Amino acid sequence: MAEQTQPIDLYYFPTPNGRKVTIMLEELGLPYRLHLVHIGRGDQFKPDFLAISPNNKIPAIVDPEGPGGVPISIFESAAILKYLAQKFGRFYPADPREQVAVDEWLFWQMASFGPMLGQNHHFALYAPEKIEYAIKRYRDETHRLYGVLNKRLDGRDYVAGDYSIADIAIFDWSNGWERQGMDIAEFPNVAAWNARIKARPAVEKALAIQVDLDAKVDLSTDKDAQAVLFNQRSR
Incomplete structure:
Protein backbone atom coordinates (compact mmCIF):
# COMPACT_ATOMS: atom_id res chain seq x y z
CA MET A 1 0.00 0.00 0.00
CA PHE A 91 -12.45 0.59 -0.92
CA TYR A 92 -11.99 -1.05 -4.33
CA PRO A 93 -11.74 -4.84 -4.56
CA ALA A 94 -8.92 -6.82 -6.12
CA ASP A 95 -11.18 -9.48 -7.63
CA PRO A 96 -12.19 -8.59 -11.22
CA ARG A 97 -15.82 -9.69 -10.77
CA GLU A 98 -16.14 -7.62 -7.61
CA GLN A 99 -14.55 -4.68 -9.41
CA VAL A 100 -17.26 -4.88 -12.07
CA ALA A 101 -19.98 -4.61 -9.40
CA VAL A 102 -18.35 -1.56 -7.83
CA ASP A 103 -17.84 0.06 -11.24
CA GLU A 104 -21.47 -0.57 -12.21
CA TRP A 105 -22.80 1.29 -9.19
CA LEU A 106 -20.14 3.98 -9.35
CA PHE A 107 -21.07 4.69 -12.97
CA TRP A 108 -24.79 4.40 -12.12
CA GLN A 109 -24.34 7.28 -9.73
CA MET A 110 -22.39 9.35 -12.25
CA ALA A 111 -24.77 8.68 -15.15
CA SER A 112 -28.13 8.61 -13.37
CA PHE A 113 -28.40 9.25 -9.64
CA GLY A 114 -26.40 12.49 -9.70
CA PRO A 115 -27.58 14.07 -12.97
CA MET A 116 -31.27 13.23 -12.56
CA LEU A 117 -31.37 14.42 -8.94
CA GLY A 118 -29.54 17.54 -10.05
CA GLN A 119 -32.21 18.23 -12.66
CA ASN A 120 -34.84 17.64 -9.98
CA HIS A 121 -33.17 20.32 -7.82
CA HIS A 122 -32.89 22.71 -10.75
CA PHE A 123 -36.48 22.64 -11.97
CA ALA A 124 -38.16 22.30 -8.57
CA LEU A 125 -36.02 24.77 -6.62
CA TYR A 126 -33.99 27.09 -8.84
CA ALA A 127 -35.54 27.54 -12.27
CA PRO A 128 -37.08 31.03 -12.60
CA GLU A 129 -40.05 29.51 -14.41
CA LYS A 130 -41.83 26.60 -12.72
CA ILE A 131 -42.50 24.11 -15.50
CA GLU A 132 -44.79 21.45 -14.05
CA TYR A 133 -43.93 18.86 -16.69
CA ALA A 134 -40.18 19.20 -15.98
CA ILE A 135 -40.69 19.13 -12.22
CA LYS A 136 -42.81 15.98 -12.45
CA ARG A 137 -40.48 14.30 -14.94
CA TYR A 138 -37.38 14.65 -12.79
CA ARG A 139 -39.18 13.99 -9.51
CA ASP A 140 -40.60 10.79 -10.97
CA GLU A 141 -37.17 9.76 -12.25
CA THR A 142 -35.69 10.50 -8.82
CA HIS A 143 -38.35 8.27 -7.28
CA ARG A 144 -37.55 5.50 -9.77
CA LEU A 145 -33.83 5.71 -8.98
CA TYR A 146 -34.42 5.57 -5.23
CA GLY A 147 -36.46 2.45 -5.95
CA VAL A 148 -33.58 0.92 -7.90
CA LEU A 149 -31.21 1.63 -5.02
CA ASN A 150 -33.68 0.35 -2.43
CA LYS A 151 -34.07 -2.93 -4.30
CA ARG A 152 -30.32 -3.32 -4.65
CA LEU A 153 -29.87 -2.85 -0.90
CA ASP A 154 -32.43 -5.50 0.01
CA GLY A 155 -30.42 -7.95 2.13
CA ARG A 156 -27.18 -6.00 1.61
CA ASP A 157 -25.32 -3.60 3.89
CA TYR A 158 -23.59 -1.91 0.93
CA VAL A 159 -24.28 -1.65 -2.79
CA ALA A 160 -21.47 -3.87 -4.08
CA GLY A 161 -20.25 -6.22 -1.35
CA ASP A 162 -18.04 -4.45 1.17
CA TYR A 163 -18.15 -0.69 1.72
CA SER A 164 -16.59 0.84 -1.38
CA ILE A 165 -16.16 3.91 -3.53
CA ALA A 166 -19.60 3.14 -4.97
CA ASP A 167 -21.21 3.80 -1.59
CA ILE A 168 -19.08 6.91 -1.11
CA ALA A 169 -20.18 8.25 -4.50
CA ILE A 170 -23.89 7.66 -3.94
CA PHE A 171 -24.16 8.57 -0.27
CA ASP A 172 -24.31 12.37 -0.09
CA TRP A 173 -26.73 12.62 -2.99
CA SER A 174 -29.13 10.56 -0.87
CA ASN A 175 -28.87 13.09 1.97
CA GLY A 176 -31.00 15.48 -0.08
CA TRP A 177 -34.10 13.32 -0.18
CA GLU A 178 -36.37 15.96 1.39
CA ARG A 179 -35.30 18.65 -1.08
CA GLN A 180 -35.84 16.11 -3.85
CA GLY A 181 -39.45 15.62 -2.79
CA MET A 182 -38.91 12.06 -1.62
CA ASP A 183 -40.44 10.30 1.39
CA ILE A 184 -37.53 8.22 2.71
CA ALA A 185 -40.01 5.94 4.51
CA GLU A 186 -40.86 4.52 1.09
CA PHE A 187 -37.25 3.33 0.78
CA PRO A 188 -36.36 1.67 4.11
CA ASN A 189 -33.27 -0.09 2.76
CA VAL A 190 -31.88 3.22 1.52
CA ALA A 191 -32.65 4.87 4.86
CA ALA A 192 -30.84 2.13 6.81
CA TRP A 193 -27.85 2.22 4.43
CA ASN A 194 -27.65 6.01 4.65
CA ALA A 195 -27.66 5.88 8.46
CA ARG A 196 -25.01 3.15 8.42
CA ILE A 197 -22.65 5.26 6.34
CA LYS A 198 -23.43 8.51 8.15
CA ALA A 199 -22.32 6.88 11.43
CA ARG A 200 -18.81 6.17 10.14
CA PRO A 201 -16.29 8.45 11.93
CA ALA A 202 -14.57 9.51 8.69
CA VAL A 203 -17.91 10.42 7.14
CA GLU A 204 -18.92 12.40 10.22
CA LYS A 205 -15.63 14.30 10.00
CA ALA A 206 -16.05 15.03 6.28
Missing part, protein backbone atom coordinates in the same frame (compact mmCIF):
# COMPACT_ATOMS: atom_id res chain seq x y z
CA ALA A 2 1.28 3.46 -0.91
CA GLU A 3 2.14 6.03 1.73
CA GLN A 4 1.47 9.73 1.36
CA THR A 5 3.94 12.21 2.83
CA GLN A 6 2.84 15.41 1.07
CA PRO A 7 -0.72 16.72 1.27
CA ILE A 8 -3.06 16.27 -1.66
CA ASP A 9 -4.57 19.52 -2.93
CA LEU A 10 -8.36 19.30 -3.15
CA TYR A 11 -10.31 21.93 -5.09
CA TYR A 12 -13.67 21.87 -3.41
CA PHE A 13 -17.12 23.28 -2.87
CA PRO A 14 -19.55 21.72 -0.35
CA THR A 15 -21.76 19.83 -2.78
CA PRO A 16 -22.39 16.07 -2.99
CA ASN A 17 -19.67 15.76 -5.62
CA GLY A 18 -17.23 17.73 -3.50
CA ARG A 19 -18.03 15.75 -0.35
CA LYS A 20 -17.35 12.45 -2.09
CA VAL A 21 -13.67 13.32 -2.12
CA THR A 22 -13.45 14.68 1.42
CA ILE A 23 -15.13 11.48 2.62
CA MET A 24 -12.61 9.39 0.68
CA LEU A 25 -9.62 11.36 1.95
CA GLU A 26 -10.86 11.12 5.53
CA GLU A 27 -11.53 7.38 5.15
CA LEU A 28 -7.97 6.90 3.91
CA GLY A 29 -6.54 9.17 6.62
CA LEU A 30 -4.57 11.17 4.06
CA PRO A 31 -3.12 14.65 4.49
CA TYR A 32 -4.83 17.17 2.25
CA ARG A 33 -5.26 20.91 1.69
CA LEU A 34 -8.68 22.30 0.94
CA HIS A 35 -8.95 25.02 -1.73
CA LEU A 36 -12.41 26.57 -1.91
CA VAL A 37 -13.67 27.05 -5.47
CA HIS A 38 -16.70 29.29 -5.02
CA ILE A 39 -18.82 28.11 -7.93
CA GLY A 40 -21.48 30.77 -7.29
CA ARG A 41 -18.88 33.49 -7.81
CA GLY A 42 -17.28 32.03 -10.93
CA ASP A 43 -14.03 30.69 -9.44
CA GLN A 44 -14.39 27.60 -11.62
CA PHE A 45 -13.67 29.69 -14.73
CA LYS A 46 -10.33 31.02 -13.52
CA PRO A 47 -7.37 29.90 -15.69
CA ASP A 48 -5.50 28.24 -12.82
CA PHE A 49 -8.49 26.03 -12.05
CA LEU A 50 -9.26 25.28 -15.70
CA ALA A 51 -5.70 24.02 -16.07
CA ILE A 52 -6.57 21.09 -13.80
CA SER A 53 -10.33 20.85 -14.43
CA PRO A 54 -11.05 21.75 -18.06
CA ASN A 55 -14.77 21.04 -17.65
CA ASN A 56 -14.91 23.88 -15.08
CA LYS A 57 -16.46 21.64 -12.42
CA ILE A 58 -15.46 20.71 -8.90
CA PRO A 59 -13.96 18.59 -7.46
CA ALA A 60 -10.40 18.24 -8.71
CA ILE A 61 -7.21 17.15 -7.01
CA VAL A 62 -3.50 17.51 -7.49
CA ASP A 63 -1.47 14.66 -6.03
CA PRO A 64 2.17 15.80 -5.68
CA GLU A 65 3.15 12.13 -5.34
CA GLY A 66 1.57 10.83 -8.51
CA PRO A 67 2.66 7.82 -10.60
CA GLY A 68 6.44 7.61 -10.77
CA GLY A 69 6.69 10.37 -8.18
CA VAL A 70 5.48 12.95 -10.70
CA PRO A 71 2.54 15.22 -9.72
CA ILE A 72 -0.80 14.44 -11.35
CA SER A 73 -4.01 16.44 -11.57
CA ILE A 74 -7.36 14.66 -11.79
CA PHE A 75 -10.86 15.96 -12.43
CA GLU A 76 -14.24 14.16 -12.31
CA SER A 77 -15.20 12.78 -8.91
CA ALA A 78 -15.44 9.13 -9.96
CA ALA A 79 -11.98 9.27 -11.54
CA ILE A 80 -10.62 10.78 -8.31
CA LEU A 81 -12.26 8.11 -6.15
CA LYS A 82 -10.98 5.30 -8.32
CA TYR A 83 -7.46 6.75 -8.50
CA LEU A 84 -7.23 7.07 -4.73
CA ALA A 85 -8.75 3.64 -4.11
CA GLN A 86 -6.32 1.93 -6.46
CA LYS A 87 -3.30 3.89 -5.25
CA PHE A 88 -3.94 3.12 -1.60
CA GLY A 89 -5.52 -0.31 -2.00
CA ARG A 90 -8.74 0.38 -0.13
CA LEU A 207 -19.65 16.23 6.71
CA ALA A 208 -18.57 18.54 9.53
CA ILE A 209 -16.11 20.49 7.35
CA GLN A 210 -16.97 24.17 7.36
CA VAL A 211 -15.75 26.61 4.73
CA ASP A 212 -16.06 30.37 4.50
CA LEU A 213 -18.58 30.83 1.73
CA ASP A 214 -18.26 34.65 1.75
CA ALA A 215 -21.98 35.38 1.83
CA LYS A 216 -23.54 32.08 0.89
CA VAL A 217 -25.32 32.06 -2.45
CA ASP A 218 -29.09 31.51 -2.58
CA LEU A 219 -29.58 30.08 -6.04
CA SER A 220 -33.31 30.63 -5.93
CA THR A 221 -32.88 34.43 -5.75
CA ASP A 222 -29.26 35.37 -6.61
CA LYS A 223 -29.39 36.42 -10.26
CA ASP A 224 -25.61 36.83 -10.53
CA ALA A 225 -25.03 33.28 -9.30
CA GLN A 226 -27.73 31.97 -11.64
CA ALA A 227 -25.96 33.64 -14.56
CA VAL A 228 -22.72 31.92 -13.55
CA LEU A 229 -24.16 28.45 -12.98
CA PHE A 230 -27.08 28.13 -15.40
CA ASN A 231 -27.40 28.27 -19.18
CA GLN A 232 -23.68 28.49 -19.88
CA ARG A 233 -22.48 28.19 -23.46
CA SER A 234 -19.02 27.48 -24.82
CA ARG A 235 -16.46 30.09 -23.99
Whole structure:
Protein backbone atom coordinates (compact mmCIF):
# COMPACT_ATOMS: atom_id res chain seq x y z
CA MET A 1 0.00 0.00 0.00
CA ALA A 2 1.28 3.46 -0.91
CA GLU A 3 2.14 6.03 1.73
CA GLN A 4 1.47 9.73 1.36
CA THR A 5 3.94 12.21 2.83
CA GLN A 6 2.84 15.41 1.07
CA PRO A 7 -0.72 16.72 1.27
CA ILE A 8 -3.06 16.27 -1.66
CA ASP A 9 -4.57 19.52 -2.93
CA LEU A 10 -8.36 19.30 -3.15
CA TYR A 11 -10.31 21.93 -5.09
CA TYR A 12 -13.67 21.87 -3.41
CA PHE A 13 -17.12 23.28 -2.87
CA PRO A 14 -19.55 21.72 -0.35
CA THR A 15 -21.76 19.83 -2.78
CA PRO A 16 -22.39 16.07 -2.99
CA ASN A 17 -19.67 15.76 -5.62
CA GLY A 18 -17.23 17.73 -3.50
CA ARG A 19 -18.03 15.75 -0.35
CA LYS A 20 -17.35 12.45 -2.09
CA VAL A 21 -13.67 13.32 -2.12
CA THR A 22 -13.45 14.68 1.42
CA ILE A 23 -15.13 11.48 2.62
CA MET A 24 -12.61 9.39 0.68
CA LEU A 25 -9.62 11.36 1.95
CA GLU A 26 -10.86 11.12 5.53
CA GLU A 27 -11.53 7.38 5.15
CA LEU A 28 -7.97 6.90 3.91
CA GLY A 29 -6.54 9.17 6.62
CA LEU A 30 -4.57 11.17 4.06
CA PRO A 31 -3.12 14.65 4.49
CA TYR A 32 -4.83 17.17 2.25
CA ARG A 33 -5.26 20.91 1.69
CA LEU A 34 -8.68 22.30 0.94
CA HIS A 35 -8.95 25.02 -1.73
CA LEU A 36 -12.41 26.57 -1.91
CA VAL A 37 -13.67 27.05 -5.47
CA HIS A 38 -16.70 29.29 -5.02
CA ILE A 39 -18.82 28.11 -7.93
CA GLY A 40 -21.48 30.77 -7.29
CA ARG A 41 -18.88 33.49 -7.81
CA GLY A 42 -17.28 32.03 -10.93
CA ASP A 43 -14.03 30.69 -9.44
CA GLN A 44 -14.39 27.60 -11.62
CA PHE A 45 -13.67 29.69 -14.73
CA LYS A 46 -10.33 31.02 -13.52
CA PRO A 47 -7.37 29.90 -15.69
CA ASP A 48 -5.50 28.24 -12.82
CA PHE A 49 -8.49 26.03 -12.05
CA LEU A 50 -9.26 25.28 -15.70
CA ALA A 51 -5.70 24.02 -16.07
CA ILE A 52 -6.57 21.09 -13.80
CA SER A 53 -10.33 20.85 -14.43
CA PRO A 54 -11.05 21.75 -18.06
CA ASN A 55 -14.77 21.04 -17.65
CA ASN A 56 -14.91 23.88 -15.08
CA LYS A 57 -16.46 21.64 -12.42
CA ILE A 58 -15.46 20.71 -8.90
CA PRO A 59 -13.96 18.59 -7.46
CA ALA A 60 -10.40 18.24 -8.71
CA ILE A 61 -7.21 17.15 -7.01
CA VAL A 62 -3.50 17.51 -7.49
CA ASP A 63 -1.47 14.66 -6.03
CA PRO A 64 2.17 15.80 -5.68
CA GLU A 65 3.15 12.13 -5.34
CA GLY A 66 1.57 10.83 -8.51
CA PRO A 67 2.66 7.82 -10.60
CA GLY A 68 6.44 7.61 -10.77
CA GLY A 69 6.69 10.37 -8.18
CA VAL A 70 5.48 12.95 -10.70
CA PRO A 71 2.54 15.22 -9.72
CA ILE A 72 -0.80 14.44 -11.35
CA SER A 73 -4.01 16.44 -11.57
CA ILE A 74 -7.36 14.66 -11.79
CA PHE A 75 -10.86 15.96 -12.43
CA GLU A 76 -14.24 14.16 -12.31
CA SER A 77 -15.20 12.78 -8.91
CA ALA A 78 -15.44 9.13 -9.96
CA ALA A 79 -11.98 9.27 -11.54
CA ILE A 80 -10.62 10.78 -8.31
CA LEU A 81 -12.26 8.11 -6.15
CA LYS A 82 -10.98 5.30 -8.32
CA TYR A 83 -7.46 6.75 -8.50
CA LEU A 84 -7.23 7.07 -4.73
CA ALA A 85 -8.75 3.64 -4.11
CA GLN A 86 -6.32 1.93 -6.46
CA LYS A 87 -3.30 3.89 -5.25
CA PHE A 88 -3.94 3.12 -1.60
CA GLY A 89 -5.52 -0.31 -2.00
CA ARG A 90 -8.74 0.38 -0.13
CA PHE A 91 -12.45 0.59 -0.92
CA TYR A 92 -11.99 -1.05 -4.33
CA PRO A 93 -11.74 -4.84 -4.56
CA ALA A 94 -8.92 -6.82 -6.12
CA ASP A 95 -11.18 -9.48 -7.63
CA PRO A 96 -12.19 -8.59 -11.22
CA ARG A 97 -15.82 -9.69 -10.77
CA GLU A 98 -16.14 -7.62 -7.61
CA GLN A 99 -14.55 -4.68 -9.41
CA VAL A 100 -17.26 -4.88 -12.07
CA ALA A 101 -19.98 -4.61 -9.40
CA VAL A 102 -18.35 -1.56 -7.83
CA ASP A 103 -17.84 0.06 -11.24
CA GLU A 104 -21.47 -0.57 -12.21
CA TRP A 105 -22.80 1.29 -9.19
CA LEU A 106 -20.14 3.98 -9.35
CA PHE A 107 -21.07 4.69 -12.97
CA TRP A 108 -24.79 4.40 -12.12
CA GLN A 109 -24.34 7.28 -9.73
CA MET A 110 -22.39 9.35 -12.25
CA ALA A 111 -24.77 8.68 -15.15
CA SER A 112 -28.13 8.61 -13.37
CA PHE A 113 -28.40 9.25 -9.64
CA GLY A 114 -26.40 12.49 -9.70
CA PRO A 115 -27.58 14.07 -12.97
CA MET A 116 -31.27 13.23 -12.56
CA LEU A 117 -31.37 14.42 -8.94
CA GLY A 118 -29.54 17.54 -10.05
CA GLN A 119 -32.21 18.23 -12.66
CA ASN A 120 -34.84 17.64 -9.98
CA HIS A 121 -33.17 20.32 -7.82
CA HIS A 122 -32.89 22.71 -10.75
CA PHE A 123 -36.48 22.64 -11.97
CA ALA A 124 -38.16 22.30 -8.57
CA LEU A 125 -36.02 24.77 -6.62
CA TYR A 126 -33.99 27.09 -8.84
CA ALA A 127 -35.54 27.54 -12.27
CA PRO A 128 -37.08 31.03 -12.60
CA GLU A 129 -40.05 29.51 -14.41
CA LYS A 130 -41.83 26.60 -12.72
CA ILE A 131 -42.50 24.11 -15.50
CA GLU A 132 -44.79 21.45 -14.05
CA TYR A 133 -43.93 18.86 -16.69
CA ALA A 134 -40.18 19.20 -15.98
CA ILE A 135 -40.69 19.13 -12.22
CA LYS A 136 -42.81 15.98 -12.45
CA ARG A 137 -40.48 14.30 -14.94
CA TYR A 138 -37.38 14.65 -12.79
CA ARG A 139 -39.18 13.99 -9.51
CA ASP A 140 -40.60 10.79 -10.97
CA GLU A 141 -37.17 9.76 -12.25
CA THR A 142 -35.69 10.50 -8.82
CA HIS A 143 -38.35 8.27 -7.28
CA ARG A 144 -37.55 5.50 -9.77
CA LEU A 145 -33.83 5.71 -8.98
CA TYR A 146 -34.42 5.57 -5.23
CA GLY A 147 -36.46 2.45 -5.95
CA VAL A 148 -33.58 0.92 -7.90
CA LEU A 149 -31.21 1.63 -5.02
CA ASN A 150 -33.68 0.35 -2.43
CA LYS A 151 -34.07 -2.93 -4.30
CA ARG A 152 -30.32 -3.32 -4.65
CA LEU A 153 -29.87 -2.85 -0.90
CA ASP A 154 -32.43 -5.50 0.01
CA GLY A 155 -30.42 -7.95 2.13
CA ARG A 156 -27.18 -6.00 1.61
CA ASP A 157 -25.32 -3.60 3.89
CA TYR A 158 -23.59 -1.91 0.93
CA VAL A 159 -24.28 -1.65 -2.79
CA ALA A 160 -21.47 -3.87 -4.08
CA GLY A 161 -20.25 -6.22 -1.35
CA ASP A 162 -18.04 -4.45 1.17
CA TYR A 163 -18.15 -0.69 1.72
CA SER A 164 -16.59 0.84 -1.38
CA ILE A 165 -16.16 3.91 -3.53
CA ALA A 166 -19.60 3.14 -4.97
CA ASP A 167 -21.21 3.80 -1.59
CA ILE A 168 -19.08 6.91 -1.11
CA ALA A 169 -20.18 8.25 -4.50
CA ILE A 170 -23.89 7.66 -3.94
CA PHE A 171 -24.16 8.57 -0.27
CA ASP A 172 -24.31 12.37 -0.09
CA TRP A 173 -26.73 12.62 -2.99
CA SER A 174 -29.13 10.56 -0.87
CA ASN A 175 -28.87 13.09 1.97
CA GLY A 176 -31.00 15.48 -0.08
CA TRP A 177 -34.10 13.32 -0.18
CA GLU A 178 -36.37 15.96 1.39
CA ARG A 179 -35.30 18.65 -1.08
CA GLN A 180 -35.84 16.11 -3.85
CA GLY A 181 -39.45 15.62 -2.79
CA MET A 182 -38.91 12.06 -1.62
CA ASP A 183 -40.44 10.30 1.39
CA ILE A 184 -37.53 8.22 2.71
CA ALA A 185 -40.01 5.94 4.51
CA GLU A 186 -40.86 4.52 1.09
CA PHE A 187 -37.25 3.33 0.78
CA PRO A 188 -36.36 1.67 4.11
CA ASN A 189 -33.27 -0.09 2.76
CA VAL A 190 -31.88 3.22 1.52
CA ALA A 191 -32.65 4.87 4.86
CA ALA A 192 -30.84 2.13 6.81
CA TRP A 193 -27.85 2.22 4.43
CA ASN A 194 -27.65 6.01 4.65
CA ALA A 195 -27.66 5.88 8.46
CA ARG A 196 -25.01 3.15 8.42
CA ILE A 197 -22.65 5.26 6.34
CA LYS A 198 -23.43 8.51 8.15
CA ALA A 199 -22.32 6.88 11.43
CA ARG A 200 -18.81 6.17 10.14
CA PRO A 201 -16.29 8.45 11.93
CA ALA A 202 -14.57 9.51 8.69
CA VAL A 203 -17.91 10.42 7.14
CA GLU A 204 -18.92 12.40 10.22
CA LYS A 205 -15.63 14.30 10.00
CA ALA A 206 -16.05 15.03 6.28
CA LEU A 207 -19.65 16.23 6.71
CA ALA A 208 -18.57 18.54 9.53
CA ILE A 209 -16.11 20.49 7.35
CA GLN A 210 -16.97 24.17 7.36
CA VAL A 211 -15.75 26.61 4.73
CA ASP A 212 -16.06 30.37 4.50
CA LEU A 213 -18.58 30.83 1.73
CA ASP A 214 -18.26 34.65 1.75
CA ALA A 215 -21.98 35.38 1.83
CA LYS A 216 -23.54 32.08 0.89
CA VAL A 217 -25.32 32.06 -2.45
CA ASP A 218 -29.09 31.51 -2.58
CA LEU A 219 -29.58 30.08 -6.04
CA SER A 220 -33.31 30.63 -5.93
CA THR A 221 -32.88 34.43 -5.75
CA ASP A 222 -29.26 35.37 -6.61
CA LYS A 223 -29.39 36.42 -10.26
CA ASP A 224 -25.61 36.83 -10.53
CA ALA A 225 -25.03 33.28 -9.30
CA GLN A 226 -27.73 31.97 -11.64
CA ALA A 227 -25.96 33.64 -14.56
CA VAL A 228 -22.72 31.92 -13.55
CA LEU A 229 -24.16 28.45 -12.98
CA PHE A 230 -27.08 28.13 -15.40
CA ASN A 231 -27.40 28.27 -19.18
CA GLN A 232 -23.68 28.49 -19.88
CA ARG A 233 -22.48 28.19 -23.46
CA SER A 234 -19.02 27.48 -24.82
CA ARG A 235 -16.46 30.09 -23.99
